Amino acid sequence: MKKHVVLYKQLSPALMERLQAHAEATFIDDPKRDDFARLRAALPDAQGLLGASIKLDATLLDLAPQLEAIATVSVGVDNYDIEDLDRRGIALCNTPDVLTETTADTGFALIMATARRVVELANMVRSGDWKQNIGAAHFGSDVHGKTLGIIGMGRIGEALAQRGHFGFGMPVLYHSHSAKPAVEARFNAGYRSLEALLREADFVCLTVPLTAETEGLIGKEQLALMRPQSILINIARGKVVDEQALIEALQSGRIRGAGLDVFEREPLATDSPLLRLKNVVATPHMGSATHETREAMARCAVDNLISVLKGERPTNLVNPKGWEAQR
Known part of the structure; x- marks a missing residue:
């Protein structure tokens, strides 16, 4: 049975197809629009999350007891409490190099x-x-x-x-x-x-x-x-x-x-x-905002997430302690 992942970032058709070959995917567009109600409703069944620009605090993570991995489509990880992720055994992956x-x-x-x-x-x-x-x-x-x-x-x-x-x-x-x-x-x-x-x-x-x-x-x-x-x-x-x-x-x-x-x-x-x-x-936080780079970042995030869901150590692992705790 495929694992369930929740996306809060739109993927290209090719990347969505790649992800769906390994997992069941639920996409939530503009998750902040309804004060995260749709995201909160999807979290209890989620083994993976993929997106960017949302602060995933303890209140949200408490709703995701099955969560194994977060693949952020960014280099920066200041939206995450790394020590909390370590305690929960959640692997955090980012997308360095490509941007x-x-x-x-x-x-x-x-x-x-x-x-x-x-x-x-x-x-x-x-x-x-x-x-x-x-x-x-x-x-x-x-x-x-x-x-x-x-x-x-x-x-x-x-x-x-x-x-x-x-x-x-x-x-x-x-x-x-x-x-x-x-x-x-x-x-x-x-x-x-x-x-x-x-x-x-x-x-x-x-x-x-x-x-x-x-x-x-x-x-x-x-x-x-x-x-x-x-x-x-x-x-x-x-x-x-x-x-x-x-x-x-x-x-x-x-x-x-x-x-x-x-x-x-x-x-x-x-x-x-x-x-x-x-x-x-x-300028409007456009540092990596080109078609080519954003696609490369999303591809990196998808690959990171697939690796964790398959039980493989991802290339861009931010918190080794969280990965080891999950093992």
């Missing part, structure tokens, strides 16, 4: 758009306000040759470093838990303390996961260390930055600008001061 290059593309797009004021000036043209050749009041800043500072030198950080070093001749500085000699050799990169990186970098790019250590990592004190001409880029998680402190730094000219794909609360409120600042480029 690395696309997310780095997004980061560099934000660097370029913010430095060269692309959105602001494109809106000027669209609104009919381009009446004469632009002057110094509309000039941006160069990207090539400027210092790229990366906080969090994981896969995405390395992909950003590659673009900056090889594509734009940018000196690369980085901060992480420890020095990475291979990264330094490949990109001629320099390891810095957080404070030193903030003082030296022209572009400060955040690529860290959201953890207890990184929540609020960039606040008023850290922003005060940055150069007035520097730009903050956040493709990590919104809560890594104290948003109110960032707003104040941008309003006062303490830093030149910010390119933001993530926010403390998403979607971003329509009355957020960030939306009224010309020195901000704000």
Whole structure:
């Protein structure tokens, strides 16, 4: 008898067919619409869950006594209490690697758009306000040759470093838990303390996961260390930055600008001061949002889920303790 899985993310026909060859699948579109009523009703019979962007807390997991695996279509796992999953013997799988290059593309797009004021000036043209050749009041800043500072030198950080070093001749500085000699050799990169990186970098790019250590990592004190001409880029998680402190730094000219794909609360409120600042480029958490990458992420999640349901250790296991407890 096939096991039962609950999906709260639409799969392509090919991936749905692949999953249904191994499990009975129930799809719930827009599970938040009815305050999770349909999801809660489906959980008691679920051996597997597949989806993204829902916080699966203890209240929901208590309704799923048969649950063996959660396959999240994301790299970040901040929506899950790993220790609780371990105690319950639930394996959590994510989708690293497949979105690395696309997310780095997004980061560099934000660097370029913010430095060269692309959105602001494109809106000027669209609104009919381009009446004469632009002057110094509309000039941006160069990207090539400027210092790229990366906080969090994981896969995405390395992909950003590659673009900056090889594509734009940018000196690369980085901060992480420890020095990475291979990264330094490949990109001629320099390891810095957080404070030193903030003082030296022209572009400060955040690529860290959201953890207890990184929540609020960039606040008023850290922003005060940055150069007035520097730009903050956040493709990590919104809560890594104290948003109110960032707003104040941008309003006062303490830093030149910010390119933001993530926010403390998403979607971003329509009355957020960030939306009224010309020195901000704000995008809707689109880091991995390409047809190719989202399909690859979903395929990875399906493969992870099938492996667990077959009793095989999945490739992208987040919590080995939960897997072992299940055995």
